[in-house]
Amino acid sequence: MKKILKIIFVVILCLFILSLLKDQVIKYVVSAVTTGVTGTKTQIGSFSFGILRHSVRIRDFKIHNPKGFSNAVLIDLGIINVDYDLSSIIKGKLHLRRLDIDLKELCLEKDKEGKLNVDSLKIIEQQKETQDKKSKPVKQVPMQIDLLNLQLGRIISKDYSIGKEPSVKVYDIYTSKSYKNITSANQLAALIISEPMRQAGIKGAKIYGISTLAGVGMLPITIAATFAGKDSAQRDFNLSVANLYEVSLAVLKRTGKVNKENKATGVIEANVNGASITVKLKEKTANVTQATVSARKLMLPKPEIASGILYRISEELK
Numbered sequence: 157m158k159k160i161l162k163i164i165f166v167v168i169l170c171l172f173i174l175s176l177l178k179d180q181v182i183k184y185v186v187s188a189v190t191t192g193v194t195g196t197k198t199q200i201g202s203f204s205f206g207i208l209r210h211s212v213r214i215r216d217f218k219i220h221n222p223k224g225f226s227n228a229v230l231i232d233l234g235i236i237n238v239d240y241d242l243s244s245i246i247k248g249k250l251h252l253r254r255l256d257i258d259l260k261e262l263c264l265e266k267d268k269e270g271k272l273n274v275d276s277l278k279i280i281e282q283q284k285e286t287q288d289k290k291s292k293p294v295k296q297v298p299m300q301i302d303l304l305n306l307q308l309g310r311i312i313s314k315d316y317s318i319g320k321e322p323s324v325k326v327y328d329i330y331t332s333k334s335y336k337n338i339t340s341a342n343q344l345a346a347l348i349i350s351e352p353m354r355q356a357g358i359k360g361a362k363i364y365g366i367s368t369l370a371g372v373g374m375l376p377i378t379i380a381a382t383f384a385g386k387d388s389a390q391r392d393f394n395l396s397v398a399n400l401y402e403v404s405l406a407v408l409k410r411t412g413k414v415n416k417e418n419k420a421t422g423v424i425e426a427n428v429n430g431a432s433i434t435v436k437l438k439e440k441t442a443n444v445t446q447a448t449v450s451a452r453k454l455m456l457p458k459p460e461i462a463s464g465i466l467y468r469i470s471e472e473l474k
Contacts, residue, residue: 196222196230196277212238222276225265230273231348234258234309249298255338256305262352264313274349275362301338308333308352312467313460321411323429326463327356328389356460387457388450391466393473397422397437400445400469404435407468431461 201216214236218229237256244251265273311327329352338344393400401419408414412428422437431453438446447469451461 196220210240210242212236212240214238221263221265221273222278224271224276225267225273228263228265229261230263230265231259232261232263233348234260244300249300251300252302254303254305255301256307257348258307258309259348259352260309262309262311262349264311264353264358266313266315266317268316270317272362274353277345277349299338299340299344301344302336304335304338304344304347306333306335306347306351308355310463311352311356311358313358313464318429324411324464324468325460326389326467327352327358327460328463329355331355386459387452387462388448389459389463389466390446390448391470392440393445393447393470394443395445395473396443397439397445400437400447403472404437404447404469407465407472408433408435411465411468428461428465431458433461433465435465 197220199216199218199220200214201218202214204213206212215234217233217236219231219233221228221230235256235258237254238252239254241251241253263273267273308329308331310329311325313323313325313327315323315325333351335347338347395403398419401422401424405414405417405424408424408426408428412426412433414424414426416423416425418424424433424435426433426435428451431451434450436448436450438448440446447466449462449465451458451465453461
């Protein structure tokens with residue numbers, strides 16, 4: 157009886173170890189494939205692979221900036237859910253019946269020469285080489301995604317080409333998009349990057365050309381309807397009005413020119429990169445202050461600039 161119990165224990169232990177190794181191996185493969193497409197460092201928080209349920213769940217999947225830019229995260233994917241077809245994978249084709257992606261943040265960065273980080277990704281460089289040499293495109297692993305559900309969060313845009321301090325804009329998109337029949341890793345990568353940019357009305361990036369060539373068929377628009385008419389952003393901070401006022405004032409002085417300041421009313425008026433900025437602080441409780449930032453440029457509302465100021469303030473407090 158004891159011998160049988162020992163055998164059962166060893167079998168259970170072996171299955172447990174194999175289960176752990178299985179997830180680690182696939183986690184490594186997913187990371188390697190992504191690095192192969194983007195040419196950048198990738199990082200996966202947690203990974204679970206269900207054989208019986210034919211499902212994969214990934215949390216905190218981060219893709220870092222390409223070489224020549226800061227070490228910051230370029231793409232932050234909160235949750236990825238996959239429903240795959242096992243029989244197709246056995247035959248050598250990656251067939252996903254459904255792919256759900258939660259894009260928390262896309263962090264655009266423009267260097268001092270005006271080059272955009274997303275335009276330095278491997279898929280862009282390969283496409284440029286293919287066009288210049290008029291050679292055949294690089295062969296990719298066969299892929300089929302029947303349905304892609306993309307949840308878009310926000311874009312943080314940092315422009316270092318304008319001076320010592322970067323211009324920071326934050327686009328709060330928070331919308332969902334669905335696509336059918338994705339047939340390549342390049343298509344998928346182009347969608348994840350270019351669709352939030354399109355929604356935010358960001359123009360001029362080479363990734364749009366890759367999207368078109370990859371069969372995505374999307375072009376940038378002048379301005380996203382999501383932001384029309386809105387010129388302010390709001391956030392609560394666990395800080396007193398007096399302390400938050402000092403931090404806000406320091407940020408505005410460093411990034412632009414302060415025109416008026418009134419500590420008694422908690423209002424600061426400034427000019428940052430040609431935009432008129434107004435910061436209003438209001439006490440909600442003893443240690444919670446509500447900050448409202450409004451921004452206008454040439455009489456037009458600029459909520460992305462207002463959100464950018466709030467982002468700078470929050471970064472200052474870290």
